Amino acid sequence: MLFLRNSLTILLPLPAWVLASDFRVKESTEPPRGWTRLAEAPSAHTISLRIALPQADFAELERRIYQVSDPGHELYGQHLSKEQVEALVSPRPTSLEAVNAWLKDHGFEEKDFDRSAAKDWVNINVPVALAEKMLGTKYHTWRHDESGDRLVRTTSYSLPAHLHEHIELIQPTTMFARWSAMKTTIHWPELVEDSSPSFAGSASGNRLAIKVASTDVDPSCNQTITISCLKQLYKIGDYVPKSPRKTSIGITGYLEEFANLADLQSFYNDQVKPAVNSSFKFVSVKGGLNNQTLSEAGAEANLDVQFAFGLSFPIPGTFWSTAGRPPFIPDLTTPTNTNEPYLDWVDFVLRQKEVPHSISTSYGEPEQTVPRKYAERVCHELAQLAARGVSLMYSSGDGGVGDGSEDPADHLCFTNDGKNTHRFMPTFPATCPFVTAVGGTNDVPETAVFFSGGGFSDYFKRPFYQDRAVGKFLENTPSDLYQGLYNRAGRGFPDVAAQGRRFRIWWRGRAVSIGGTSASAPVFAAIVALLNDVRVSKGLPPLGFLNPLLYLIGPLGFNDITQGNNPGCGTPGFNATVGWDPITGLGTPDFSKLKALVSGH
Known part of the structure; x- marks a missing residue:
């Protein structure tokens, strides 16, 4: 990475995520029915990004669920503790390290993170401009035609290739669910x-x-x-x-x-x-x-x-x-x-x-x-x-x-x-x-x-x-x-x-x-x-x-x-x-x- 200072060219080390690979699309969607894209999202608007890391052993958790829920199984009713569940879904250390390094490269420190109990989710507040840089995308404001509700969304986002195995998904990006008018299923x-x-x-x-x-x-x-x-x-x-x-x-x-x-x-x-x-x-x-x-x-x-x-x-x-x-x-x-x-x-x-x-x-x-x-x-x-x-x-x-x-x-x-x-x-x-x-x-x-x-x-x-x-x-x-x-x-x-x-x-x-x-x-x-x-x-x-x-x-x-x-x-x-x-x-x-x-x- 090149920076100019006092007319001198200073060569700084490139971040690992840049050296590793180019961006590749992680998720994309068709523009949803009933929504109209308006203008580009304000660059200073802050969104709460929720980053999901792969859960290490969900297959084992699922197996245990069915054991303790099957009346014919010897473990029926022996429900897992909070700690036992978290141990099964906590991400692998390599995923934690890769995501931490990526976030650090973008200026985030541990104090900026809000992690789930099992550390399988990381939440950060990010200005739109920085989110666009991190995800190789462009956010827009979208309006729901029927209700007038507005959301900040994109129809596609990308990640450095080496992060794909360490990040399962990131939202809000491609989700247009109208939770804003979440049907209470009341008649x-x-x-x-x-x-x-x-x-x-x-x-x-x-x-x-x-x-x-x-x-x-x-x-x-x-x-x-x-x-x-x-x-x-x-x-x-x-x-x-x-x-x-x-x-x-x-x-x-x-x-x-x-x-x-x-x-x-x-x-x-x-x-x-x-x-x-x-x-x-x-x-x-x-x-x-x-x-x-x-x-x-x-x-x-x-x-x-x-x-x-x-x-x-x-x-x-x-x-x-x-x-x-x-x-x-x-x-x-x-x-x-x-x-x-x-x-x-x-x-x-x-x-x-x-x-x-x-x-x-x-x-x-x-x-x-x-x-x-x-x-x-x-x-x-x-x-x-x-x-x-x-x-x-x-x-x-x-x-x-x-x-x-x-x-x-x-x-x-x-x-x-x-x-x-x-x-x-x-x-x-x-x-x-x-x-x-x-x-x-x-x-x-x-x-x-x-x-x-x-x-x-x-x-x-x-x-x-x-x-x-x-x-x-x-x-x-x-x-x-x-x-x-x-x-x-x-x-x-x-x-x-x-x-x-x-x-x-x-x-x-x-x-x-x-x-x-x-x-x-x-x-x-x-x-x-x-x-x-x-x-x-x-x-x-x-x-x-x-x-x-x-x-x-x-x-x-x-x-x-x-x-x-x-x-x-x-x-x-x-x-x-x-x-x-x-x-x-x-x-x-x-x-x-x-x-x-x-x-x-």
């Missing part, structure tokens, strides 16, 4: 004022009593879903947790969604009187706020907290509020998180020694809007929690097999790869094979709700635990049905289901009716929390990663849902059938049966 048309006096269990009108599996269910439950309805429908009855302080349940919150305490007390007074005056643990992630102004209460957060914590009371609950969302504001030069905030939550939770045993998330995004490498890496992060004995529930989505549109010309039902292929839209992170995806039902007796997200992943192959159940569904499904619209070899979702319409919650001081698989996931998470109590009260470990167990017991613990379909992308979607189907999975839970099944291992 907003259901949001109507509920003027009924109370639905704590009393019948209303002259409707006939309903029988489900020989258990009377209050007729009001066909109009409004309450805690009492769920206890009747899923045979929880009067079960009271025996060791509530030995297990736990958690709810994630994003996009300035706050769970309002006043609304929670109104809900408890309405439906769970023993819980009145109780609360939950609030945890802020990356500066997540907790605005308790009643007029700013979040419907999503209220729904999740009220039903998850109300159904599992008195098991302790935790609510995380994670900050960070676009749109990008061009005149800001302070660090702006134009990553999706979801990974911030994962990173935070993985750093904790103790994590709630059952966690529900009601957020998702079309799989194709997330780069494959990024989706795979996020799934690997979730696998670390699974290995530690955490059950992760995710809403399957509210768009049926696509975006909920019956118009085949809808742009959301076409691929983003430049080919514009008509395609069903699976939902991420529900498609990750290390989580339990929860679809929706409605009515009593239960049928599949029309908006229940479901289908097959384009990114993740079918895991072995699904081979029998999903294989049987595909055997009974003509291969030419929707040919080319979905991946028959992909991970099928959802895994299970629960009620997803007409939930009576309290929101901003009033009772309203609301729906979506946003309701289904926290309900199932609450039932898992109760099952964990069954186990820990007998000296057994919590259930942890659920899917191998769920697919093993199948109809022994679930109510099979055989009616309904999930239209989208100009098609009627899939049909609910006997056995697993890509609308309601294995069906809805029968707590009385599940309780017996999980209490002896």
Whole structure:
């Protein structure tokens, strides 16, 4: 490298990354549908680069996950510790050294890094001009045509050739997922004022009593879903947790969604009187706020907290509020998180020694809007929690097999790869094979709700635990049905289901009716929390990663849902059938049966 000083030419050593090789493309993508490129990104704008280093032995971690999650294995329930997980995913020393040297060449010191607990992620705040130099690229401001949201992104970036084996991916670069409008999978048309006096269990009108599996269910439950309805429908009855302080349940919150305490007390007074005056643990992630102004209460957060914590009371609950969302504001030069905030939550939770045993998330995004490498890496992060004995529930989505549109010309039902292929839209992170995806039902007796997200992943192959159940569904499904619209070899979702319409919650001081698989996931998470109590009260470990167990017991613990379909992308979607189907999975839970099944291992 040549520098001129006082008319003298001084020869300085070239940085190692320059000597090693020229830049080579690491990742590229087609300009996404629905986005318009505007101007070059301001050079002084600061972005938060997240650099992923290859995990040394993820294959071994995956093997261990399935050992401790298989009821037939001698290691069942022997979940890994935080330290054991980190030892398996920590990058190799050569990768750490190579990335450290590269960052040092660009002026960064150790004090500038924010590393994950396992050191497999490095986060740095970088001006756009320097990021462009480091990545051999050009950033632009992009506008989402429909919403007006703006992001700073590029469609391609490069790295010195010798770094390719030491860096798995870097974001934000090519990811155009609209986490800024991350669908809460809440079915907003259901949001109507509920003027009924109370639905704590009393019948209303002259409707006939309903029988489900020989258990009377209050007729009001066909109009409004309450805690009492769920206890009747899923045979929880009067079960009271025996060791509530030995297990736990958690709810994630994003996009300035706050769970309002006043609304929670109104809900408890309405439906769970023993819980009145109780609360939950609030945890802020990356500066997540907790605005308790009643007029700013979040419907999503209220729904999740009220039903998850109300159904599992008195098991302790935790609510995380994670900050960070676009749109990008061009005149800001302070660090702006134009990553999706979801990974911030994962990173935070993985750093904790103790994590709630059952966690529900009601957020998702079309799989194709997330780069494959990024989706795979996020799934690997979730696998670390699974290995530690955490059950992760995710809403399957509210768009049926696509975006909920019956118009085949809808742009959301076409691929983003430049080919514009008509395609069903699976939902991420529900498609990750290390989580339990929860679809929706409605009515009593239960049928599949029309908006229940479901289908097959384009990114993740079918895991072995699904081979029998999903294989049987595909055997009974003509291969030419929707040919080319979905991946028959992909991970099928959802895994299970629960009620997803007409939930009576309290929101901003009033009772309203609301729906979506946003309701289904926290309900199932609450039932898992109760099952964990069954186990820990007998000296057994919590259930942890659920899917191998769920697919093993199948109809022994679930109510099979055989009616309904999930239209989208100009098609009627899939049909609910006997056995697993890509609308309601294995069906809805029968707590009385599940309780017996999980209490002896």
